[in-house]
Amino acid sequence: MSMPFLTPSIRVRKTPFSSRVTAAGVKAYTVYNHMLLASYFTSPEEDYRHLKTAVQVWDVSVERQVEITGKDALRLVQMTTPRDMSRMQDDQCYYVPMVDDAGRMMNDPVAIRLNENRFWLSLADSDMLLYCKGLAAAAKLDVEVFEPDVSPLAIQGPRADELVARVFGDDIVSTKFFRHKTINFQGQDMIIARSGWSHQGGFELYLDGSEYGEAVWDTLFAAGEDLDVRAGCPNLIERIEAGLLSFGSDITTAHTPFEVGLGKYCNLESVEGFVGHSALSKLSTPVRQIRALELDGPAVPAIHHPWPLQDNSGNVVGHISSSTWSPDYDTNVTIAMVNSSHWDAGTVLTAKASDADRNATVRAGFWN
Numbered sequence: 001m002s003m004p005f006l007t008p009s010i011r012v013r014k015t016p017f018s019s020r021v022t023a024a025g026v027k028a029y030t031v032y033n034h035m036l037l038a039s040y041f042t043s044p045e046e047d048y049r050h051l052k053t054a055v056q057v058w059d060v061s062v063e064r065q066v067e068i069t070g071k072d073a074l075r076l077v078q079m080t081t082p083r084d085m086s087r088m089q090d091d092q093c094y095y096v097p098m099v100d101d102a103g104r105m106m107n108d109p110v111a112i113r114l115n116e117n118r119f120w121l122s123l124a125d126s127d128m129l130l131y132c133k134g135l136a137a138a139a140k141l142d143v144e145v146f147e148p149d150v151s152p153l154a155i156q157g158p159r160a161d162e163l164v165a166r167v168f169g170d171d172i173v174s175t176k177f178f179r180h181k182t183i184n185f186q187g188q189d190m191i192i193a194r195s196g197w198s199h200q201g202g203f204e205l206y207l208d209g210s211e212y213g214e215a216v217w218d219t220l221f222a223a224g225e226d227l228d229v230r231a232g233c234p235n236l237i238e239r240i241e242a243g244l245l246s247f248g249s250d251i252t253t254a255h256t257p258f259e260v261g262l263g264k265y266c267n268l269e270s271v272e273g274f275v276g277h278s279a280l281s282k283l284s285t286p287v288r289q290i291r292a293l294e295l296d297g298p299a300v301p302a303i304h305h306p307w308p309l310q311d312n313s314g315n316v317v318g319h320i321s322s323s324t325w326s327p328d329y330d331t332n333v334t335i336a337m338v339n340s341s342h343w344d345a346g347t348v349l350t351a352k353a354s355d356a357d358r359n360a361t362v363r364a365g366f367w368n
Contacts, residue, residue, distance in 0.1 A: 012036060015061035016151050016213025024231035032062040032125045038233035045327060048237045051200055052328075055159035056232030057220050060197070060204070061151035063110075066121040066129050070143035072136075073117050075273070079135050080106075080121075080128075082257065082274050084267040088113045093178040093193050096121075097257040097265055098128065103280030105255050106131065108247050108262070110195065112180065112206075120206075122152065124247035135275070151207045153216065156232065160202035163224040168192060172203070185219075188212055197234050199242035199368045236324050240333045243292060243366030250290065250321045250335050258286040259337065288318065288339045292363040293351075295332035299325035301355050308352045309336060309360060317342045320351055320360070329367055338362065 006012070006029060013035045015021075021038055028039040038059060040047050050056065068076050078085045081096040088094055090113055098107040098121075107128050112120040121128065133145045155164055161173045168183045172192055175181050180193035183205075191206040207213055221229055245251050251260045257280070258266065268281050300323050309318040318338035326333040334351075342349060345364040350357050 006031070015059055016207060016210040017059040017061065017153065017217050020214060020217045021059050021231060026231070026233075033064045033123060033127075035062040035064070037062045038231070040233065040235075041231055044236060044324075047232055048235045048327070050228070050230055051157050051198065051232055051235055051238055053158065054228040054230070055155065055157040055163050055202075055224060056230055057217065058154035058156060058196075058233050059231075060154050060234070061207075063122045063124070063152045064129075065148050065150045065206075066109075066123060066132055066145065067118070067148045067150075068121070068132065068136075068143055068145055069118045070141070071117055072141035072143045073119055076132065076136050076139075076141050076143050076145070077111060077119050077121070078271065078273050079139070079275055080132065081111075082266040082268060082271055082277070082280060084271045085111070090115050091179050091181065093180060093195055095178075095265065097260075097262045099257065099274070099276040099280060100253070101276050101279060103256055103276040103283050104253050105247075105251055105257060105260065106253060108245075108251060110178075112191065112193070114191070120148070120150065122206075124251075126247060126253075149208070149210055151210065151213065153205045153207055153213075154196045154198075154202060155205065155220065156196045156198045156202035157200045159224075159227045159229075160200075163220065163227055163229060164192075164203050166223045167219055175203075185212060185216060197244055198238055199244070200238070236322070237326055237333070240322050240324060240335055241326055241329065241367040243335070243368070245290065245335065246322065250337075255337075256280065256283045256286065258284055259289050261290050286340070288337055289343060291318075291336055291338045291343050292366045293320070293323075293334040293336050293338075293349075293360045294363060295320075295323060295334050295351055295353070296359045296361075297332070297356070300332045300353055300358075304354070307354065309338065309342075310350045310352065311342060312350075317349065320353075323353075326367070332358075333367060334360065336360070
């Protein structure tokens with residue numbers, strides 16, 4: 001059954017790269033943070049194969065930024081997360097679980113420290129701008145909180161280093177993982193970080209000024225023609241293989257950081273100034289947690305709502321949030337939330353998939 005078309009509107013925003021994404025032949029979009037995000041170009045399988053062998057440029061402007069600037073900037077950022085932000089350096093990026101007063105996940109952004117009084121929060125798919133404004137107002141903090149004109153552009157794949165070196169210089173390639181440097185493009189300084197939502201490696205350029213979008217895109221494609229550079233986007237198959245969780249699918253506001261495998265970023269003893277400390281301290285031993293599963297049978301259909309997992313007595317012991325066929329591993333790679341009673345590797349459960357019941361085997365870890 002075909003899906004209805006998406007009706008364009010002002011509320012569903014285009015990006016600085018939208019004209020180039022359209023020209024590259026995007027086949028489908030989703031909506032993420034009120035913006036268009038490409039879903040695939042040739043096919044999910046062909047895009048997956050190309051991502052693993054060459055280099056792609058992804059319009060991920062949907063990772064909207066919340067800028068926090070002022071003398072209380074660090075204090076406000078720390079209020080949102082149990083991760084200790086006090087030792088973060090000016091060239092670092094941190095993956096941060098953001099929680100509410102009940103200790104439940106609100107977002108899992110990448111925080112970027114530009115200096116001691118200026119941070120960006122590069123958001124997953126949930127609105128955090130007003131939340132941060134509310135915290136700042138309630139605590140009477142000396143900060144400004146706003147959305148800057150900053151749009152990430154990812155350069156991903158095994159040939160990403162070569163393309164980045166050609167366009168931005170060899171020095172950028174030496175950037176360590178989750179560190180950033182400043183480049184200058186046509187007189188405008190911009191941040192580029194070694195990061196990205198794939199297991200293939202690469203960079204994310206934080207386009208500072210929408211007016212530079214098309215020129216940056218064209219420059220990358222002109223420089224990478226012999227590298228087989230193509231337009232791409234986050235790939236469902238590759239991200240599940242790597243265990244990269246999607247906020248809104250694998251992570252929701254019903255989960256704690258400990259349930260989604262982010263306990264290592266919860267510094268409960270050293271950080272007390274975040275919202276939800278008391279509640280989260282009581283939830284540090286999870287009774288359910290994210291696990292990798294293999295589903296038997298042919299390729300699974302698309303998931304439109306979570307699929308229950310049952311034990312051999314018919315009891316629901318978890319649910320599947322993401323699953324798809326992997327050409328490289330010849331199985332249905334799957335992300336699920338599983339109760340502690342059934343999360344051991346080798347446990348076989350029944351997945352109530354939308355097409356049929358399937359055996360689901362818990363793995364010791366993800367594929368990559």
